[in-house]
Amino acid sequence: MSTSLWWTASKWRSCFRCSVFRPGRRSYSKTISDTAVLPKPRLDYHAISQSIVYKSHNAFNRKYPLPVGALQSIKELTSQLSMKRHLRSTLGDRIRITKDSAEKQTLLGEAKTLKTEITRLEENLLAVEETLLNLSLQLPNDTHPDTPIGPEDAATILSTHGPPPIPASAERDHTEIGRALGLFDFESAAVVTGSSWYYLLGDAALLENALTNYAISIALKHGFKFVTTPDVVREDIASRCGFQPRDQQSGSPTSQTYFIADVRPELVISGTAEIPLAGMFANRIFPENTLPMKVVGLGRAFRAEAGSRGADTRGLYRVHQFTKVELFAVCEDDDSERTMEEFRGVQTEIFKGLGIPFRVLDMPTEELGASAFRKYDMEAWMPGRGRWGEISSTSNCTDYQARRLHIRYRRVATHQSSASKLSTHGSQSATAFAHTVNGTAAAIPRLILALVENGARFNQEGKVVGLDLPSALKPYWLAPSTNVQWL
Secondary structure, eight states: OOHHHHHHHHHHHHHHHHHHTOOOSOOOOOSOOTTOSSOOOOOOHHHHHTTHHHHHHHHHHTTOOOOTTHHHHHHHHHHHHHHHHHHHHHHHHHHHHOOOHHHHHHHHHHHHHTHHHHHHHHHHHHHHHHHHHHHHHTOOOOOOTTSOOSSGGGOEEEEEESSOOOOOOGGGOHHHHHHHHTOEEHHHHHHHTOTTOOEEOTHHHHHHHHHHHHHHHHHHHTTOEEEEOOSEEEHHHHHHTTOOSSOTTSSSTTSSSEEETTOSSOEEEOSOTHHHHHHHTTTEEEEGGGOOEEEEEEEEEEOTTGGGSGGGGSTTSSOSEEEEEEEEEEEOTTOHHHHHHHHHHHHHHHHHTTTOOEEEEEOOGGGOOTTOSEEEEEEEEETTTTEEEEEEEEEEOTTHHHHHHTEEEEOOGGGTTOGGGOOTTSOOOSEEEOEEEEEEEEEHHHHHHHHHHHHEEEOTTSOEEEEEEOGGGGGGOOSOOSSEEEO
16 A cells, blocks of 8 residues: 555544544444444445535534544545555456466565565555445535525424414423322432433323324324334444444433443433334335335333433433334435325324424524435424423435435336436446435323313313313323323
8 A cells, every 4th residue: 555545544544533422513423333243334435525615614513522624534535445455456457367387476476575564554445434334424415405594493394283273371380280189299310310311200101102102193193003112222223323322422321222231232221212123224225115114113112321411301301211103204215205294184183283383494404413315303282381491303314324224126127227226326226225215103101291281271260170182092091090181
């Protein structure tokens, strides 16, 4: 390997190692675990090297820290890799095709002399390939051209639904209503586990069950297949989905995810059913005519960072564990935008049935996770909190997760020449990387919060005496209740 190539690779490996621990608003996993059961991600280095300016601006707009010059180094390393591979293959070709014995002996002698150099070249090529992969893994997904640029307050309201928001009032705070009606027990949970944990009691526990089954029933009606997921996943799978189990910006190296100690490979307790659902399709090739494949998963979500957001830690809004119904789909590479709109429609139907005020937002660049090409949030009006609060989201991840998890599909032969079947990066082949879309059908505690604060019923003295709940939940209610009236 040339001195310049060795220096470039060494320099950027050093920058990469430093960048993993660089503090910043955004950070996520950039290496592949040495205990991974999947092949290394198949990233499109050519597409990256041909769009350096766009990739740089995109990362800047999304507040993803990159080492200085990292993108230019990808272009340089890609070029030098191609050159060195060509040099290595040329020598082998000359030896194979020569007919002259004297010339062959000369070439074999030359090859013997160069054996050490070639061995070193191969070793260095592996190192350069690893550096190239690690640098490329730092890049977030591309961004939809209609996505607003900026922080959270730059979000665009796409639609509003439900009744007019009722006035904000401290009397409608869900923790106080829950205390009066015996719905929650935060104090016992604090003793048993700690802050930001909770017990749901009586009608609140029945409400969780009703919401879960109601959301699942809507998804089933729209052709989703019901799946229950493992709540424990390999750290490598979470990383490939775009999640960063270890948050380097906080004082604790494990502040985002709960790890299971003393196990190899490293296992984490999943923060969303999206991770095991995506992993269910990993390292597989699907016939095109089987797509889209749509599943609705039920799992527990675990978030170790729940206590880090100040006022949002009160009550049920930001907790360490909650039940979550998740929508997930694998689709063709030209069908993800339509699939995302389908998810939005399913979510809208679910929340309309609950009779609460809510709105749909097109989220700006700084609010997009690493994997998201575009993201919609649904926010419900929470009068006790006096503000809108997120109850759901849906994201189009294009081929970001599929390239890392090796989720592919085989095109029907008659379609291979169709211009409409070009992949995200413009390549055309019989086997293509699929696109993935995910969305929350029901994050249970926040829906309970919204229903309690909007549905609390007061007597003439201003004392809370019960709950008015949507009749859509009545078929899933398992016991009589003196506190609940159905609307």
